Amino acid sequence: MGAGKTAGPGWQQVPVLLRSDIVTAAEKKQLDLSEECNRALAKRLEIDYRPLQKSPSPGTPRVIVATDTAPARRTAPAAPPVINAEDPTVPAKVLREKKERKSPAVAKPQEPTPSRPAIPVPSTAAAAAKPSSKTRAKGRKGDAIQRFVSTRIVREAEESPDAIVAKDELYQRFERWCRDQDYDTIPERRVFSVALKNKYAFAERTVGGTASWVSIRIK
DSSP states (O other), X not given: OOOOOOOBTTBOOOOEEEOHHHHHHHHHXXXXXXXXXXXXXXXXXXXXXXXXSSOOOTTSOOSEXXXXXXXXXXXXXXXXXXXXXXXXXXXXXXXXXXXXXXXXXXXXXXXXXXXXXXXXXXXXXXXXXXXXXXXXXXXXXXXXXXXHHHHHEEEOSSOOGGGEEEHHHHHHHHHHHHHHTTBXXXXXXXXXXXXXXXXXXXXXXXXXXXXXXXXXXXX
């Protein structure tokens, strides 16, 4: 805060920087910024403050400078170019510079780039979809699980060591059988297991830590 010229009896004009949001809020409440600043400074400095009866005239410029950032610096005008009087090409250069200042260079229009034909992108929806069964070349159609159960599985009335088949082994046998029978699709293991359990009511149990089907055997 630096001292400035005196604006009136008992008053001194000084530059003060305030945040713009504070100034806006004060103007909405119709506060006298000079009065508020004097009161705050007097209280901070423990000075008895009594406002003067004569306030600065309305024509006096405001002493509050509100800005969000520091005042912009004024750029100094560019210094004129130094011309070497002994250079024989000086007159031509001066004439060329004057002509360039009078007629600014016009940007040369850019030639349009020939557009390339759009290359169709194959849809990935079909590739992303995972089939529920293993597709083979054209071959036998029909319910492979039903035919495998009716021709290759024998049910046993009671559980016995010979009537227990591991689930992994049974599905591997089923895959080989489908290939031998030339089926065009081979159901996945999950589809195969659900059909044996729900449709054909095969009993399942863990035997020796291995998931197995019980009361059946393979022909």
